[in-house]
Amino acid sequence: xxxxxxxxxxxxxxxxxxxxxxxxxxxxxxxxxxxxxxxxxxxxxxxxxxxxxxxxxxxxxxxxxxxxxxxxxxxxxxxxxxxxxxxxxxxxxxxxxxxxxxxxxxxxxxxxxxxxxxxxxxxxxxxxxxxx
Numbered sequence: 452x453x454x455x456x457x458x459x460x461x462x463x464x465x466x467x468x469x470x471x472x473x474x475x476x477x478x479x480x481x482x483x484x485x486x487x488x489x490x491x492x493x494x495x496x497x498x499x500x501x502x503x504x505x506x507x508x509x510x511x512x513x514x515x516x517x518x519x520x521x522x523x524x525x526x527x528x529x530x531x532x533x534x535x536x537x538x539x540x541x542x543x544x545x546x547x548x549x550x551x552x553x554x555x556x557x558x559x560x561x562x563x564x565x566x567x568x569x570x571x572x573x574x575x576x577x578x579x580x581x582x583x
Contacts, residue, residue: 460515463509467509492538495538496539499538510525522563523560533546
């Protein structure tokens with residue numbers, strides 16, 4: 452799914468979230484040792500907020516893909532926003548809520564990908580993705 456097939460949405464989504472995981476790994480494994488007060492948690496909050504904003508506009512673009520993909524991006528945006536609030540507020544409750552939203556997002560993504568692969572393989576709708 453990507454540029455070669457003319458799928459700009461897929462190419463941007465896959466490359467961006469791949470970059471997210473690489474950059475997030477780097478961020479949590481190379482934390483600055485000279486951070487003062489809550490600078491570090493607020494920095495992570497800004498980082499997660501930026502990804503929430505990106506995901507929110509990807510959600511808008513996903514309205515042209517399918518309901519299943521829309522559900523993934525809606526849940527993912529909520530996940531990033533909850534995790535961002537958790538980081539800014541230094542709240543374990545918000546961070547745990549964001550983690551649970553992340554699990555919901557994963558389940559929705561598994562369904563969307565399973566439906567896409569299955570429907571393509573059988574060349575008919577086996578698992579609905581709404582409305583297509």
